[in-house]
Amino acid sequence: MSASHRLRVAIILFNLGGPDAPEAVRPFLENLFTDPAILRVPGFIRPWLGKFIAARRTKAASENYAILGGKSPLLELTQEQGRALAAALAPEMEARCFTAMRYWHPFAEEAARAVKAWGADEAVLLPLYPQFSTTTTGSSMEDWKAACARVGLELPTKALCCFHSDEDFARSTAAMVRAAHDAARAELPAGVALRLLFSAHGLPESIVKRGDPYQWQVERTVEAVVDRLGIAGLDHGICYQSRVTPQKWIGPSLEEALEQAAKDKVAVLVSPIAFVSEHSETLVELDVEYRELAHKLHLPGYFRVPAQNSDAGFIGALAGLVRRVRGGNRALCSFAGARQCPKAHRDCPHARAREAA
Structure with missing residues (x-):
């Protein structure tokens, strides 16, 4: 050379x-x-x-x-x-x-x-x-x-x-989550609580049991992002979406998480924690299908964190x-x-x- x-x-x-x-x-x-x-x-x-x-x-x-x-x-x-x-x-x-x-x-x-x-x-x-x-x-x-x-x-x-759990990835993701959280909080009445739901694409439980590290890594991502959010008393959870086969998948599902939010009478902010680009799972599942479910369940609010795309x-x-x-x-x-x-x-x-x- x-x-x-x-x-x-x-x-x-x-x-x-x-x-x-x-x-x-x-x-x-x-x-x-x-x-x-x-x-x-x-x-x-x-x-x-x-x-x-x-x-x-x-x-x-x-x-x-x-x-x-x-x-x-x-x-x-x-x-x-x-x-x-x-x-x-x-x-x-x-x-x-x-x-x-x-x-x-x-x-x-x-x-x-x-x-x-x-x-x-x-x-x-x-x-x-x-x-x-x-x-x-x-x-x-x-x-x-x-x-x-x-x-x-x-x-x-x-x-x-x-x-x-990369430091820069967690920090940049937390910044996007924080901006969406603040915007959602500003739209909600002071007396309505807001729950942050980190949603990842699901996986059959059998694959995880055979040794796939995906679920463990999703949990580490959420830990890293929540740590960098620095929101005291943050109400948050992890759930999974996009089930496509009848076998048992890891959970809880996003449907179950929304049903629980309805029972608790809290608004939700959904963050697509395993997706870094907008596509059908975010633009259709999260923005259309699950939004409709949230409306049917009479949630006091449904918001979504955007995917990273080309965020600097x-x-x-x-x-x-x-x-x-x-x-x-x-x-x-x-x-x-x-x-x-x-x-x-x-x-x-x-x-x-x-x-x-």
Whole structure:
């Protein structure tokens, strides 16, 4: 490498993806429900069962995306985050962000080809999931590895598994929560109490029992954010949304939390603590479906904290994480470097990496 050559750093942003047109809803759902990390049934059953589930859910999902104009806004928002992150890292490094969606375009293989064409010298894998789960970051990491093999992309790579309790992430999230809390409090009569509900995407209980660290990490995120909020006597709780299968999921559900709030006659402020971009789970589930439920339950108030999107504090936190990952000597690291999950969480990626070694 010549002295004049600046190191080209490819930052791979992992995210779920979403349909980009009404006709993409069903194939998007098929990709989702045929992922072995999502539908954990024997391989010979999965393709049939996954397509069956997708077919059953297409109508409802299409109605949700119709509210959003027929498509998910996730790709554009992720690309905006990528541009903001690259700008935050300049001029210290020549960084370019590439989006690798798991279930719809641009897929990992498209991103890998773009990284190769750009001539990157190294890569940083950056999930836009603060908390690690085998169903999200874990699946994306496996998908990226396979995509690189298919396109012949070989370059030094470091991966971040999670940033659930990262100081800058917690601080920037707390600032957004505090602003929404103050605004909600200003709208409510003085005698009406306000409960802060941190809502995360749910997960089947069986996956957590097998060692997935997601729920533990969600709880750590909430602890970190509440600590930095500094609101004395804060009434708050954790709940989960977006259940899609009949098996038992971790709880309490957001429905249950709203029902309890109605019994307690308190208003609620919902913070999407596991999502960093607006998409159907926030714009439709939280803003439409759960708002309607809150109205039916006669809650005295229903408010929502916005997702981070390209919030300057959040982008600054991501930039700090990239610097830390690149400056460390670990191919796989958490926001704090070493493994953070207790040993009981056998599906922590650090534990899996050690078993594979």
